[in-house]
Amino acid sequence: MGKVFRHIVSVLLCLVNLQAAFAQDIKTVSGVITSAEDGSPISDGVTVYTYMTTAEARDDYNRIKQMLEENSLAGYVFSGIPNSTLGNYYSVQVAGTGALLFFYEDARVLRMEEVKGRLEINVALKVARQIQKAVIEADNPKPYVVLESIPISGDNEIASEFTFLFYGDAAGRSDARFAIQAYLLGEDRKDTLQYFHPIVLDGKDYHKTQLRRKDFNPEEDYLYQCAEEAPDFLSDSTASITYPFRFKLESRDDVRYFCYKYWMEDYNQVFVQDSAQVFSTARLQDPMQFLEYQFDTYNLNPDDYFVDAQRERHTGKKELPLRFMVGKSRIDPADTTGLRALAEIKQEISDIASDRDASLKEIYISGVASPEGNYSKNVDLAKARMNYLLDNILSVLPSYSRQRVYQSGTSRVAAWEEVADILERDSLQALSDQIREIASTYSGKMDSQWAHVQRLPEYQALIAPRLPELRSVSCTYLSEVYRKLLPEEILEKYQSDPEYRNGKKKLTLNEYWNLYRMLDDEEELEGLYKRGITAAGEMSYFWPLPANNLAVSYIRNGQVDTTLLKPYLHEGYSVNRPIMSMSDPNKYERVWNLDPIVANQVIMLLNAKSSTRAVFWATYLKNLPQYNTLYHIARCLGGYYQVNNEEGRETFLVVSRSSTRNAAVMNMAVGSWANAEKALDALPQDEALTQYMRCQFLSRKFGGGRDYGRMQEELWGMDEIGLDIMVSDAAKSFLKEAFRLDDSYRLTAQKDAFLPEDLVAEACLEWAQELKDVPGKEAVVKDYLATCLRMNRNMLRRIQAGFPDGIVNAARVRMNTFE
């Protein structure tokens, strides 16, 4: 018994050893499959069969070769194990002494590779393109375009490409020209809003014979220029052309129709032309639509931006529209507006005088007199008027203060050239020229100029009435404020004096700083922030605190203003870049790109849908860990969510780890279906969004139930139609569930190009049927039916069969009103 047992054990051990020996020889072999013709990747249709021995592979190879020649491949069972490819990349488990068979059935290409211990086997298959083309041509005699995707990015930009396939009449020829241009139609489908750069493919013969045409000028011929840009010539082997495009919507709800027209002409005539719509922006694909994010706002530390009480200089300036009595320095008593303006400035000056913390330092008056009359008298008069004004204004000051004000002024008499400028502005060119001539002839002799101008016949009618325009007086003053109050005093002053509150009286920066800390009311604070920005600006003082506080407040309220923080950002500098003060080397004059400001600007830009700019500024924050999530979210919204480099991997990891929903969004965006499904399972199932995302998941994974190849991979053994029905049924029930939980998903589905139109139409119809008898849901039923019709007009019959006429008609009316 023991002997038998030992035998059995040793035999078993041998078997295990044997298996281990085999297992050691199994290797992972990988490689890429390309076309031998042009090196382009062959990403579809190739199956890689693995064989443990080369003999086995050779048997299959010879047998299939023969069958291909006899055209009788149907029903052949390979002895190797089939492996599908991932794009044009494959990775298989095979014995080091085994072999691989690459079979591209559509192109009838077969290739055998012995492994011979290699770990990487790249193959270039000789694909007979003509055969492929002929096959499709038979099915599809008309040319058409293929559009892979219409993704929309965070800043409402749609960038994609479509492929035009040359078939039938539009087959390439060397003596023909093919031209294609895309254009964008507006909502009414009539106005063309934008033309895209055309692609012109000339046949070799067509292109070179252009020069034989009469009056042909290559430099001026737009289409010829376009053809010169084209990468290739048109020929009978031209199979397709890719048309890249990029445009921006102002708002995501803008409906635009992206169309193309093409024509082909030979030397004689245009022999084929057509135009068609490629897609409308009513339905788009936004992989980041359900990305979940909440931004913090970033405050500056107020203590870093404390402003101590200091002497603050303020300047005021006022234009005084005064009318003086003729030949005198006194103001015309009838000039009420002038007198009022004078009174106002006197009030301002006296306000400063009465403020015990403020003092008037300088006052400056400049006056211009018109040039008519005796020049020296004019000059004297101008001076007299200026002095009169200074006296008049400063009369409000007590003599003690008055003696401490620096007074100055300039007065001048306008030149006749200035009169000429005014006449020229009023299109009196001839008269203006006459005056200029007088001024240049009698240059420097002011009285002669006046004498000649006066003699012009148009003087009274045209010149004299324009002279008052030249007379002007302005008053500029500089005051200095110095207050040092305790915070409570500041609050007290602010709250008790309405003039401080409404901005009539100026606060000092120190007072603003204290008030920002003490006040709570947001609206009031926003006003004070704005005043603080202005006050610091007037003094040319670098003080980013109020602007950033205002930005934070805006972000919290959902308000958008991307200009607010611009003065503190400089593209040429890195983040937190200090600029030394010229006068004091121990101080910073300012700091460019403070990180909280950059962060707030990124958020502002994201809210303004300018995600390209947002990504630009977000990169400034790349190395600061506290902004990591913000940086990567900005990248996602800006369209950089693909894992094609290290940065992309980082973005993918950070964002997909930020929440379960984001894990689902990110995995779906990169086509990592298994992980996406796991994330979806972890989401709360009773939420409409989860159900909707499940529906989207199925549609995207299986290409809306049309990608049979992938489905067969997943669910081996079912026939295609059965699979199609199964997947679309499942997707439909998820969508209906989403509708049940939240009506708003009807519009989401309507605008979502990830869901096939038929799927949405069916789901809407079925859901409307379920709601039909629920009281109070009539309006909702009509909405669903309208969406159903928008997606597929052919559903009308089925709707008519199931619903009363009244509802059907209402739905038809709604269908045409845009949502």
Added chain:
Amino acid sequence: MARPVKAYLLVMTLLLLLPLQGAAQRLAIKTNVLSLATATPNLGFELVTGERLSLSISAFGSANPYWSDHSLGEETGTSFFAMRPEIRYWFNGRPLTRFYAGVNVLAATYDFPLWGMLHKGTAAGPGLSFGYVINLGKRLDLEFTSGAGLLFYWGKRFSGDTPLPAEDTMPDTKGYKLTPNQLGISLVYIIK
């Protein structure tokens, strides 16, 4: 001998000047290599006048080439000069490309011995031509031409059996013939 040469030069100068008047036109210069091989200098111009029409004018002539038949005496060299204006119609809508048909008038003066006879006189007549052009490059073409037409001739014909008499005593001859009058392989260069 001097007279035809002078006429040749004169006409060639005119030919050169003629196309320059139409400054915006497309102009090609060409020469028939088949003719050159028979030591017959020739030069032609072609002016594109529309998407399907062009105007061609060519001149060719020869004075005593190596194959001259001197059997009738040293003085009886071969000399002839001809010119042919032609209007061409291009079938495919692109001038100087592929098939064309042309209508032309050939005018020639001749003085040569042939098959023991001396022919001397003037000939002219309308003709039709047909040809095909291969585009070799942006500016270079290869042109194949053939044509036939009526040729009216008047002049002298004299049998070479007897010594040549004075020219004015030779018998007059006059008539017309339907004859192939054009055969060529030409190189065409588009000047502008």
